[in-house]
Amino acid sequence: MRVLSVASESVPLIKTGGLADVVGALPAALAGQGIEMRVMIPAYHGILEKLGAVEEVWADWNLYGGHARLLKGSIGGVTILALDAPYLYHRPGGPYADKGGDYRDNPERFAALSWAAATVARDGTGDGWKPEVLHAHDWQAALAPAYLRYHGDGGVKSVLTIHNIAFQGVTGGDRLESLRLPWHAWHPDQAEYHGNLSTLKAGLVTADAITTVSPTYARELMRPEFGMGLEGVIGARAHDLSGILNGVDENTWNPETETAARPYSATDLKPKAENRAALIDEFGLGDVPGPLAIVVSRLTWQKGIDLLAEALPDFIDAGGGLVLLGSGEHGLEQAMHAAAKRFPDRVGLRIGYDEPLAHRMFAGGDAVLVPSRFEPCGLTQMYGLKYGAVPVVAATGGLNDTVIGASPASLAANAATGIAFHPVDGIALSGALHQLVQLYNDRAGWTRLVKRAMKAEVGWSRPAAAYGALYRSLTT
Numbered sequence: 034m035r036v037l038s039v040a041s042e043s044v045p046l047i048k049t050g051g052l053a054d055v056v057g058a059l060p061a062a063l064a065g066q067g068i069e070m071r072v073m074i075p076a077y078h079g080i081l082e083k084l085g086a087v088e089e090v091w092a093d094w095n096l097y098g099g100h101a102r103l104l105k106g107s108i109g110g111v112t113i114l115a116l117d118a119p120y121l122y123h124r125p126g127g128p129y130a131d132k133g134g135d136y137r138d139n140p141e142r143f144a145a146l147s148w149a150a151a152t153v154a155r156d157g158t159g160d161g162w163k164p165e166v167l168h169a170h171d172w173q174a175a176l177a178p179a180y181l182r183y184h185g186d187g188g189v190k191s192v193l194t195i196h197n198i199a200f201q202g203v204t205g206g207d208r209l210e211s212l213r214l215p216w217h218a219w220h221p222d223q224a225e226y227h228g229n230l231s232t233l234k235a236g237l238v239t240a241d242a243i244t245t246v247s248p249t250y251a252r253e254l255m256r257p258e259f260g261m262g263l264e265g266v267i268g269a270r271a272h273d274l275s276g277i278l279n280g281v282d283e284n285t286w287n288p289e290t291e292t293a294a295r296p297y298s299a300t301d302l303k304p305k306a307e308n309r310a311a312l313i314d315e316f317g318l319g320d321v322p323g324p325l326a327i328v329v330s331r332l333t334w335q336k337g338i339d340l341l342a343e344a345l346p347d348f349i350d351a352g353g354g355l356v357l358l359g360s361g362e363h364g365l366e367q368a369m370h371a372a373a374k375r376f377p378d379r380v381g382l383r384i385g386y387d388e389p390l391a392h393r394m395f396a397g398g399d400a401v402l403v404p405s406r407f408e409p410c411g412l413t414q415m416y417g418l419k420y421g422a423v424p425v426v427a428a429t430g431g432l433n434d435t436v437i438g439a440s441p442a443s444l445a446a447n448a449a450t451g452i453a454f455h456p457v458d459g460i461a462l463s464g465a466l467h468q469l470v471q472l473y474n475d476r477a478g479w480t481r482l483v484k485r486a487m488k489a490e491v492g493w494s495r496p497a498a499a500y501g502a503l504y505r506s507l508t509t
C-alpha cells in the first residue's frame with residue numbers, strides 16, 4: 034500500500050516540536066507493515082541543500098501566486114516530496130513566524146501545501162506513484178482532505194491526525210475564495226467557525242478518518258475543557274475517530290547506544306550515575322542529595338511551567354534539584370531565571386534548543402517532569418521511561434496512557450513506571466514531587482522502579498500496526 038503523508042515539518046529536515054518527530058518516524062515504522070509512505074513538506078530555506086539530488090515530479094504555474102515545483106529526494110531512506118515555492122517558503126525566519134510574529138500569508142502558504150498534496154494524491158506524481166491514502170497532519174495540512182472532498186478524490190481516502198487542537202488554522206471568512214474553498218464550505222457544518230474559517234475544522238468534517246495521538250486525548254477532545262470549541266465537531270465524528278499513541282524512535286533514543294553520554298542499560302546502571310554527576314557539573318550545581326529532575330520542553334502555559342515554578346521551592350527544600358532546557362513565553366523564561374538565581378546550587382537553566390544536551394539530560398536525570406495542562410501524547414515522558422528518568426506526569430492525555438502511576442497497589446504489584454498526579458495544579462504537582470523524593474530515598478525500591486520504567490514498551494511497532502490496520506480498513 035502507498036500512503037502520502039503531508040505535514041509542515043518532519044525530522045531530520047525541519048522541526049519545531051513533536052509533530053516533526055512523529056512525521057519523520059512514521060515511514061520507517063510503517064515499512065514493516067508493507068506500507069510505502071512518502072512525506073510531503075514545504076521546501077523551506079535550506080531544505081533542498083539537505084536533500085541533495087532531486088527530481089521534479091510535478092509542477093504548477095500558479096500555485097497560490099507563483100510557480101511551484103514538487104521535488105523528489107530522499108533522506109535516511111525516506112522519500113521526501115519537497116514543495117519548492119520560494120515566494121511562499123523562502124523566509125529568513127522560522128517555518129511559521131519571524132521576529133515580527135506569524136507570517137500574514139500562513140493560510141495561503143499551507144493551503145498551497147494542501148492543494149499540491151490533494152492534487153498529486155488524486156493524479157499521481159510524474160514518476161508514476163499514486164497513493165491509496167492521503168494522511169494529513171494538523172491544521173497546516175488539514176485542507177488536503179477538504180480539497181479531495183470538494184474537488185474530487187479520484188478514489189483516494191484521507192486521514193487527518195490531530196497532534197494538538199490548540200492550533201486550528203483560524204482565519205477570516207473573506208479568505209474563502211483565496212483558499213480555493215467553494216461557497217458551500219461557508220456553513221457551520223463545514224469550514225465556517227464562529228464567523229471565521231478554520232482549516233482544521235474543514236479537515237475534520239471532510240476526512241474519511243480522524244486520529245489523534247493517544248486514546249485518552251481522543252476521549253478528552255469531545256469535552257469542552259479540551260476540545261477548544263471543536264468538541265461538538267469531533268463528537269459528531271466519534272465513530273471515525275481513533276487514538277493511536279505515538280512511539281519513540283528507538284534508534285535515536287536508546288541509552289544502550291547513546292553517544293552524547295555514557296551508554297548504560299537496566300542491568301548496568303552505574304554509567305547513569307556518572308552521567309548524573311557530569312550533568313550536575315555541566316550546569317554548575319552543588320550537591321543534590323535528592324532526585325535530580327529534568328525538564329525538556331517548550332516553555333508554554335500548555336506545559337504547566339508556571340505550576341513548576343510554584344512547586345519548586347518545596348522540592349528544593351526536600352533535597353531535590355532541577356535542570357531545565359527550553360524556550361518559549363517570556364514570562365515563563367523569567368520565572369525560571371528567577372528560580373535559578375534563587376537556588377544557584379540546585380537549579381540549572383538553559384534557554385534554547387539543544388538536542389545533544391537533551392540526550393545528556395535524559396541520560397543523567399533521575400526523573401523527568403511533565404506537568405502539562407493538556408498533552409495529546411507527549412514524547413519526553415517516553416524518553417524518560419526508556420532512559421530510566423522516572424516520569425512525573427499530569428494524568429492527562431497521552432501522559433495518562435503511557436505512565437503507570439506509583440501507588441501502594443501499583444508498587445506492590447510491581448507495575449508502577451512513574452508518578453501521576455491530578456488535578457493539574459501546583460498543589461498536586463507539589464504532592465507528586467514529595468512522592469518522588471520519598472520514592473527516591475528508598476534506594477532499593479527506587480532501583481526497581483527505574484528498571485521497570487526502562488522495560489516499558491515505547492517503540493513504534495504497536496502504533497505502526499494500528500495505522501496499518503486503519504489504512505487497510507479505509508481501502509478494503
Ligand SMILES: Nc1ncnc2c1ncn2[C@@H]1O[C@H](COP(=O)(O)OP(=O)(O)O[C@H]2O[C@H](CO)[C@@H](O)[C@H](O)[C@H]2O)[C@@H](O)[C@H]1O
Nearest residue numbers: 050051052196330331358359385386387408409410411412
Ligand atoms: N529546548 C529543547 N531542546 C531540545 N529538544 C527539545 C526542546 N524542547 C522540546 N524538545 C523536543 O521537542 C519534542 C517535543 O515533543 P512533545 O511531544 O513533548 O511536544 P509538542 O507539544 O511539541 O508536540 C505536539 O505533538 C506531539 C506529536 O504528536 C505530541 O506528542 C504532543 O503531545 C503535542 O503537544 C521532543 O522531542 C523534545 O525532546
